[in-house]
Amino acid sequence: MDVQELLMKDYLLQKITTGAFAQDGKLPSEYTLVEQFNVTRIKVRNVYTMLEKMGLIYSQKGVGRFVKQQQQALSVVMSGDISFSEKMKQYTTDYKSIVTKFEQVPEHHLIFSKPYVAEGPLYLIERLRFLDGQPAAIHRSYVVEPNMPAVKQVNNRFTSIYQFYQQHGVNHFKSTFSQLSVSFPQEIERQMLGCEILVPLVKVESDNWDAERNVLLEYTEILYRTDRFSFQL
Template identity: 50%
Template sequence: MENIEVRDYLIEKIQSFNGGENGKLPSENKLAAKFNVPRKRIRDVIINLEEMGMIESKQGIGHFILPKRKLLNIVLTGDVSFSEKMKQQTDNYKSVLTRLEQVVLTDHDSRQIEFEGSKVVYIIERLRYIDDEPAALHRSYVNGELFPEIKKERSQLTSIYQFYKNHGIENFESKFTRLSTIFPGKYERMMLHCENLVPLILVESDNWDKDHNIQLEYTEILYRSDRFSFQLKNEKS
């Protein structure tokens, strides 16, 4: 309980910090005396706050509140290009293809995929960088029947919307969007450079060729919750 009390006290200080001071936290010794707990308990809390990206420690000087990052706005639908949205808000955006492989769906797969007559699916995973830091992991489960030569076009896959447009598809539609919160596993922590205390926002959606009513993909996007704010629908709709 002491750890929770100390953490709540420090998080309140961090959240109320307006950037007008130097942002230095009380020393570990002062905090230990204030809460009448061993210094090790204070140190454990400090480490957790560092893992959450809230503070930084400067050896021999103390612990300091990190400036709040500007949150990037993201629309929670599958019919808006992530890359285009990010490029409107930052000049320092990069998408890197991290996985491209073929899988076969089973009848028991719980994903909302309606690829008529086809169970061949390509997983296309991209890691999204904002200001040179990984911020989102984007997985598209793409209809393999529509794009049988997709492996030969890997250089185009950092933006799946541009890939579709290159294939003559211009009008997109999303029929469902589901939002949930998860904590990162080992792979996600490695890819997104985050610790287990940083929750991820999981957005699942689909993407259809609106003109021909054909499902193009099912999508899973994992967002670092400390980098984005979320909009429920496109402001143009």
């Protein structure tokens, strides 16, 4: 992206984020931007393509480009011992969790290089979280089977990891760390979350311990769509 394209992108992005263009409102035509910025039409198209990949606009063939309606971001408190499901139910009655993967983790998996995850076997329980009918987060729990043998009983009706642990005698939880990082979705994540290639994801990694026995229950990874969530640390 050259200087002229960056100027156009910044101009349009500022207008979109400040509400100067109404949601579902039509954006300037290619011809208008060609005249305004004295650039070629291909440069205008490059900018619009980038904004579309960022999930901010959409196009209708033969009609034009429009600002995509943005859903209100939900605030997530990163600390505390409340389950993800309970947090989400505070915001919406239309919440759903679907198990998308349940399997024993191969011994060569990179998860074994994570803090405290030195022993196995581990079982991966992956869930796709839906808010208001839209996929919003991927939740992966790498459960330490020797410390929670009941994990092998997990089935497709599984919804909440905290309820699962409580049902099997865990009453007090603790966590020793939380780590945040930002990335862009890979192909499988784009398919699962239904998001564009340049929509950033926040990845939160943490551990979850049985505080009474002082044993690690799981290593957790959650991938959040940043267009659906804001975060309180």
